[in-house]
Every structure is written in C-alpha cells, then in structure tokens.
Amino acid sequence: MRHTIRGLVGAGLIGLGLLGAATLPARADTDIKFALDWKFEGPSAPYFVAIDKGYYKAEGLNVTVDTGPGSVAGIARVAAGTYPLGFFDINSLVKFRDQNPDKAVKAVLMVYDTPPFAIVTLSKTGIAKPKDLEGKILGAPAPDGAFAQWKAFVKENAIDADKVKIENVGFPVREPMLAEGKVDAITGFSFSSYFNLLQKGVKPDDIKVMLMSDHGLVLYGNAVIVNPDFAKAHPKEVAGFVRATIKGIIETARDPEAAIKSVMKRNETGDEKIELARLKMALKDNMITAWVTKNGVGDVDMDRLGKSIEQIAVTYDFKAKPTAVDIFTSEYLPPAAERMVK
Incomplete structure (x- = not known):
C-alpha cells in the first residue's frame, strides 16, 4: 500500500508538473x-x-x-x-x-x-580609365555616398580635378541625364546605376562601370x-x-x-x-x-x-x-x- 500511495503521489506530482509546464506561456520572441x-x-x-x-x-x-x-x-x-x-x-x-x-x-x-562606389559612363564618351574624366562633365548628387569619395579617387589616380566639371544632379535624374548625354559620367552605386540605365533603354554593352575599389580605394x-x-x-x-x-x-x-x-x-x-x-x-x-x-x-x-x-x-x-x-x-x-x- 505504501508503494501504491507513493506511486499515486508521484504520479500526481508528475501530472501537476506536466500541467504546469503546459500552462506556462511560451518564451516570447x-x-x-x-x-x-x-x-x-x-x-x-x-x-x-x-x-x-x-x-x-x-x-x-x-x-x-x-x-x-x-x-x-x-x-x-x-x-x-x-x-x-x-x-x-x-x-x-x-x-x-x-x-x-x-x-x-x-x-x-x-x-x-568592397563598396559599390563607382563611376558609371557610356562607351560613346571614350572614358575608359580615371584620367579620361579630365575635360568631361561628371554628374554627382551632393549627398551621394560614391561622390563622397571623389577627392580620394582623384588623389589615387592623379586626376586633375580642375579639369573635371562637377554638376550637382538629383538622384532621380542622374541616370536619365547620362543616357541623354547631358553629362559624360555619373557617380553612384554600381548595381543601382547599371540597372537604372538598362531600364532607360541603354544597351548592356554600352554601359561602363568603373569600381572605385579597382582604382586605389581600400574602403x-x-x-x-x-x-x-x-x-x-x-x-x-x-x-x-x-x-x-x-x-x-x-x-x-x-x-x-x-x-x-x-x-x-x-x-x-x-x-x-x-x-x-x-x-x-x-x-x-x-x-x-x-x-x-x-x-x-x-x-x-x-x-x-x-x-x-x-x-x-x-x-x-x-x-x-x-x-x-x-x-x-x-x-x-x-x-x-x-x-x-x-
């Protein structure tokens, strides 16, 4: 009998424990x-x-x-x-x-x-390397993360900055202005500007992306x-x-x-x-x-x-x-x- 009572008490405690566990709220994420x-x-x-x-x-x-x-x-x-x-x-x-x-x-x-900071241009401009930006118009939104690196890019590639005309353009018109020939190149994120240009009807082979990380920037x-x-x-x-x-x-x-x-x-x-x-x-x-x-x-x-x-x-x-x-x-x-x- 003693063992039976112990068994019943033990079973009851286990049951209470299971019941308690079942009623405890799950940990909230x-x-x-x-x-x-x-x-x-x-x-x-x-x-x-x-x-x-x-x-x-x-x-x-x-x-x-x-x-x-x-x-x-x-x-x-x-x-x-x-x-x-x-x-x-x-x-x-x-x-x-x-x-x-x-x-x-x-x-x-x-x-x-490596950052997607890039200079993006079109084949018709003849810009193939950083120094080729001299004598050209660069469209760059003032708050652009890529344009923020311009002075370092200029230094690393010995560009004469006085020979590059910087035009402050808005983000929405940046790629359209390049596609229309109103600027010769733009600063931007590579994977943004490239596909924005495609959506403007520019052919893939005509888009040239110059990653700043390939030209001296260790950022x-x-x-x-x-x-x-x-x-x-x-x-x-x-x-x-x-x-x-x-x-x-x-x-x-x-x-x-x-x-x-x-x-x-x-x-x-x-x-x-x-x-x-x-x-x-x-x-x-x-x-x-x-x-x-x-x-x-x-x-x-x-x-x-x-x-x-x-x-x-x-x-x-x-x-x-x-x-x-x-x-x-x-x-x-x-x-x-x-x-x-x-």
Whole structure:
C-alpha cells in the first residue's frame, strides 16, 4: 500500500508538473526593427531569406525589415534608437562618430567587403580609365555616398580635378541625364546605376562601370550597425541577429535564384529578372570577394579598416579621428568555421 500511495503521489506530482509546464506561456520572441539603406531590391535578399528560412526565429527573434533613406542618412536613426540595428555605409559611420563622439554606434557585421562606389559612363564618351574624366562633365548628387569619395579617387589616380566639371544632379535624374548625354559620367552605386540605365533603354554593352575599389580605394562598404544601448542590454540578441544574417548571406550566395523569391514577395512591382541580376552583381563584386571566401562572411581586416579611415581623411576634415576599434567589433560574430561560404 505504501508503494501504491507513493506511486499515486508521484504520479500526481508528475501530472501537476506536466500541467504546469503546459500552462506556462511560451518564451516570447524579441521584436527587432531592422532598417535597410534603400528599397527592397536584389541585394537585400539575405535578410528576407533569414526570415523565410526561420533563421531569426531560431534565435528567438521576430525581425521586421523596413526600407531606408539611403546609405548615409539612416545612421542617425540607429543612433537615436528608432532602429536598434540597420544596414548603412561604414565610411559615413566613421564621419558620424567624429561628429557625434557621445554616440558609440558600431558596426558588428561587414556585408559589403568592397563598396559599390563607382563611376558609371557610356562607351560613346571614350572614358575608359580615371584620367579620361579630365575635360568631361561628371554628374554627382551632393549627398551621394560614391561622390563622397571623389577627392580620394582623384588623389589615387592623379586626376586633375580642375579639369573635371562637377554638376550637382538629383538622384532621380542622374541616370536619365547620362543616357541623354547631358553629362559624360555619373557617380553612384554600381548595381543601382547599371540597372537604372538598362531600364532607360541603354544597351548592356554600352554601359561602363568603373569600381572605385579597382582604382586605389581600400574602403569597406555597407555593414550592419547597432545602437550601443541596445547592444549593452541585449548582447545575445545582437549575436543571434548576426548569426542568422550570416546564414542568410551564405544561403543567398548558394542559391540566388531561390533567394530572390524572398525579395519579390515583398516587392510586387519589381522586375524579378533585373533584381536577380542586381543581386548576382552585388554578390560577385561586393559581398563574396576573394577575401571573404578565404576568411568567412562578416569580419574585417582591422589594418585595412585603419587605412580606410586614413583615406577618408583625404575627403573629410576630422576633429578627433576615430580608430578602427571605435568603428567595428567582431565580438558578436560566430566562429570562422560557421561563416564560410561553401
């Protein structure tokens, strides 16, 4: 009898335990608002792949992705905490940190190992190398991230800047003005200007893209940056976001044709063929470079980052120049073995 009572009591306690476990609320996922630099276009695929494949969910994160105002302007939104995480130009972050030393925004995941900063022209202009810009008209929006590097590009390629006429043009008319011959070349993101020109009826063979990274610039491009208060309060969530995003990048590189479907579900007015081609260009030129293939997705060479800050000094007068460790931290990255593109 004693054993029976013990058994009944034990069964009752187990039952209560099961009942209690069943009635406990499931752990709520952490909501994270993530800001892109621009629209839902091909290069944004990794984040949507990470959502659709459940990579963020597996880290206990409920991620929503918003479009952004450009690779520069959105940094202030992360600094203010409007967005805990965002995807913006690391070179602009260097300047932001100099101007706002009390706002310790940092990059935690490098996405564009080389930036898409480019000079774009047409074959009829005869511009084949940087020096050929002399005597020509360069259309450049004043706030353009690529144009921000102009002085460094001039220095690295011994261009006589006085012989280049700079015309401040708006973003919407930049490619149309080049297509119409009103300017001889433009500054812009390679995978934006190229496909914008295609949509204006320019033939692919007539478009010439001169990547600044192929002509002396050692700069990095866009990275995932984090609000310092959020990082301090939620280090596991930041690490989880980084880990899931890396999985999204690797999966996108493995199968871009499938990845683009995740973008097009959220951009019903876009042209899938163009966005896939845009994504493949970004993967080849900016995301999966030789260095990334060897060292894994997401990290930086701190010596190179330091040199890039020195190069930014050619185009910008620092008050208190930040160092590489002020700008980037690898503390949230998973081990290199988990970051390799296979």
